[in-house]
Amino acid sequence: MAETATLAPAPPTTLGDLDTPCLVLDVARLEANVSRLRARLDRLGVTLRPHLKTAKSVEAGRRVMVTPSGPATVSTLQEAEQFAAAGVRDITYAVGIAPDKLPRVLALRARGVDIAVVLDTVAQAEALVVASRQAGAPVPAYIEIDCDGHRSGVLPGDADRLVAIGRTLANGAELRGVLTHAGESYAARGMDALRICAEGERRAAVDAATVLRNAGLACPVVSVGSTPTAFAAEDLTGVTEVRAGVFVFFDLVMTGIGVCTVSDIALSVLATVIGHQYDKGWILVDAGWMAMSQDRGTAKQAVNQGYGVVCDLAGQPYADLIMVGANQEHGIVALRPGADGALPALAIGDRVRILPNHACATGAQHGAYHVVRGASPTLEATWPRFGGW
């Protein structure tokens, strides 16, 4: 046995043993983030249907969902299939359905997964009716509502279109409810602005449901959600469920919006120092945009965090140290423009953890989470992560 041990490298047990760059997840912060939103939504009397597009991991998803079988939201059929294989049975696929994707939806439903789709046109509703007949059972759909001009959806006041879609679905498919997403809340700053977004999101969904009900159509579910509005809403009368995704990890964009602090951010990229350009005040690390993503979501906020905030191995930020530039596999770390102070004494081979602008984007660049708890460098687990469609 001793000989075998010397031949194969020992599995990593601490952050110092991992190959870099890689993704680190502080599960203590994740648990606190989930508890905080759950407690909030319990007080508001609505169900949490977490969006699992952020985590894309069965292990992480289990810690976010209220039960092992859901409810859950997904952004791809790949996510739906992976979480269904792990026992999730109540799934909303929250991107407008393309008719070509219906065979995969039907295959999941045939396996006992209650997956519902989202649509905003009569053409999509007609395709769903055909698919329902093919399946011999109604396929449920949400009508997407446009609450803030962000991207897709029917305007809540467009009664003709809402009712036309609802009546088309009644020909063999199922109108499960209405669904909206306050995507413009990402551009809001401060709690007063966020509360206005949250109330606009609630009102759009409730108004659209009222239009449908007044036309004699059942509309059992009224679904709203975005991480900023989920933390800002003070009244969710008429809403039955809230969807939110990025809250599970939080990130620098959410910090800039004001719904979390830097010390809530559960995700970071572990990187190794590979060089210096002392005359420029640069430290070079082996995490570039391939490891961080190219999300520059804080560039338009009050505090531009570059490609991320640089922390020590325990997850504590160095004062004013950010990743100011990135190539594919090189990150350039420097003091924030205008900052006083000196660069920390980081030598070649030293390791840092870099907090991301956008957890969904940074997570997607990696195949696994290396799980720690709080400031300890000990690895608790490795959770695989999937991508693709």
Add this chain to the structure above:
Amino acid sequence: MAETATLAPAPPTTLGDLDTPCLVLDVARLEANVSRLRARLDRLGVTLRPHLKTAKSVEAGRRVMVTPSGPATVSTLQEAEQFAAAGVRDITYAVGIAPDKLPRVLALRARGVDIAVVLDTVAQAEALVVASRQAGAPVPAYIEIDCDGHRSGVLPGDADRLVAIGRTLANGAELRGVLTHAGESYAARGMDALRICAEGERRAAVDAATVLRNAGLACPVVSVGSTPTAFAAEDLTGVTEVRAGVFVFFDLVMTGIGVCTVSDIALSVLATVIGHQYDKGWILVDAGWMAMSQDRGTAKQAVNQGYGVVCDLAGQPYADLIMVGANQEHGIVALRPGADGALPALAIGDRVRILPNHACATGAQHGAYHVVRGASPTLEATWPRFGGW
């Protein structure tokens, strides 16, 4: 047999059969791009050492390299290991070496792969000497030269540092040569500016090699390269090899720089129309930033292409149609700001191909290339693609 065929879905044979979003590669364009650069470098009398970080695919890599065993450049040890497993034997790992990564380098060398590393400090050279003693054979290294202030490397005039690194390597490791990358050429516009970048890159590398040789150190290889300078250089006297990566696919950033045209771009993302917002002039597709990447490299160029240029299934661009916005799984397609004309009549379920800003970044979001040839929608092959470190 007929029964079996109705039970399992037939494998996709054309672009219309694929699940979207996904990555499409026009191998006719790839072959033309490779031929063009090879012919150019043959005339200049230097070797092509292609950078395989763009393709990250054994099948694509074989069509780019001069021989099945190399030479090649990589940006991660994952690439080195994958290409080594496919028979590549001459590899430059062109990111500054972290001492922690040396065991994986030694493991490759022990398998007969001549992998060389890159460094720019005495500390890294000392670590390489230790590793060479451990391996019982010298490990080769290039000294990285900073030709344009882009990121890492020793200034070519810093003779003390160059010679100190070279002499350290001589204590048991191997000085293979000097290597530089004109990263600032990405910001140059027009052939005159690019020729100046190319000459600066050549001169920095040749000057550094001269410093080392004058100190009595052998410096057999003088390696330069970036796609823009590779297509601009008119004289490569003293240079022995050129590295370039993105030329294999080209992209909209390279089009904006002026080293290719839109019709040279071999990579695109296949997407399906999932909605419209007619009052805003928007077409919604199922390719968002997860499929396109968040690279906005053309935003600073003369022509801002948004998240990409939208083409029909045969790869022909629609006039002035670009992806103006992207969420995780939603793309917003619209006419370029200020453009005349009307939106093309694209219905729900119709498919488009979207040319990327940056082929390296968009490719990295996908697990495979779906290979076509020219305007034909017939699939010739599926080439797996890898990621990770």
